[in-house]
Amino acid sequence: MPGGRTLAEWLAYQETLHPQAIDLGLERVRAVADRLGLLPLAGRSAIVGGTNGKGSTATLLAAMGRAHGARVGLFTSPHLLRYQERIRIDGAEVGDAALCAAFEQVEAVRPPQSLTYFEFNTLAALLVFRAAAVELTVLEVGLGGRLDATNLVDADVAVLCSVAMDHREWLGDTLEAIGAEKAGIFRAGKPVVLGSAQMPATVRAALAALDNRPVVVGEDIRWRVHADGRWDVHGAGIGFQALAPPALAGEIQYRNAATALAALRALLAPRAPEPAAVSAALQAVRLAGRLQIVNGPVEWVFDVAHNEAAAALLATQLRARPATGRTLAVFAALGDKDIGAIAAQLDPLVDHWLLCQLPGARALEPTQLQRRMGRLRGTSELAGEVAAAAALAAARAQPGDRVLVCGSFHTVGPALAARRLY
Helix, strand or coil: CCCCCCHHHHHHHHCCCCCCCCCCCCHHHHHHHHHHCCCCCCCEEEEEECCCCHHHHHHHHHHHHHHCCCCEEEECCCCCCCHHHHEEECCEECCHHHHHHHHHHHHHHCCCCCCCHHHHHHHHHHHHHHHCCCCEEEEECCCCCCCCHHHHCCCCEEEECCCCCCCHHHHCCCHHHHHHHHHHHCCCCCCEEECCCCCCHHHHHHHHHCCCCCEEECCCEEEEECCCCCEEEEECCEEEEEECCCCCCCCHHHHHHHHHHHHHHHHHCCCCCCHHHHHHHHHHCCCCCCCEEECCCCEEEEECCCCHHHHHHHHHHHHCCCCCCCEEEEECCCCCCCHHHHHHHHHHHCCEEEEEECCCCCCCCHHHHHHHHCCCCCEEEEEEEHHHHHHHHHHHCCCCCEEEEECCHHHHHHHHHHCCCC
16 A cells, blocks of 8 residues: 555555454464564553453553653553544654554555554554653553453553453453453563452463462552542552542542552562652543543533443442432443443433444444343433434433433544533
8 A cells, every 4th residue: 555645544444454353363463563673662561451440540550650750652442532542652642644654664564464453553553652762651452461462562560450241252251261361461470460359260370370479459459548539558569648539530540540550660660659740640640431520500421331340330430429300321332242231230320311323333223222221211212323412412401410421432432522522
């Protein structure tokens, strides 16, 4: 393919390269990475996996690294609205020119391998980071772990935030199978941080096989939150008092922040994290669509929860701040999700569902979505595309009502744009 293409043209091209949108495996992407001379990475690196919490934890870790003086490259996925969100250097989205230059480098050496969209994305991110001479690379796993393209990198620290049911078609239909796939990011002799003690036996077995003793958040590291939101955290070489609260909303962000702090401790060793820098990072970090609350006569809540465990956590947070009026939900989820389980967690809190049409091959028609949600306490209607559903919710909501937007990145991103919040 000749050079000179726009970003949109490059992305459209990448979608045609491989017959499957998701095709887990490292052979293709490793062959191209070798031709590019991408590995090993310069500087330090961390890989962050898990069913839920990995985007927040990776973002928190990147912010903490930057606050300690490192030039940081952060790779996350998917994006809400702009592809450039996936690749950030010191918090700033990569520019189109740098992205297209990286794509050209990948394409120059790619044949005869085909690459998935995500594999192309991962290689481009590593090229951008190399060109920018980043000192700390933070990689969020795309799907699973063992066969995810990010697992090309033998990271200095591996973080596993959580294991719950999701992506069964690719990872297996038991927590043990999913845990085994996610544990594939661990390396012998390199630190591992578990974001929770509640892990399948396969995760512990993988650690035992590597003779690796992890730092477990909630066991080795504990914290206490004060009435004003400040918090103390102790254990595994960390001992801080009265840290600033995370700017990201929700109680779960204390756990995510403690997980990021444990990973930072390992990355900085033997140097210790500095409490002032950690507090500054916690206050500065921003991440759209994670329990993002917009106050007003009508409260809007945006959350990318797209599996049962994330929906349960969202429901807990919503119960902690009950609406005085009705709750309207702008909702859509991809067809490979357990939509009935997601709906069951949220339905006790939702009075009326506005069901949306998402783009792409994995999307469901709203009528299919409605059927798969099962019997609901609240009423529901088919509301067209996300922007139209958000406009309809805004028109119908009265002071004291709440509008909840959830189910997918592909739901939250367009809704934020329609509300001119992103």
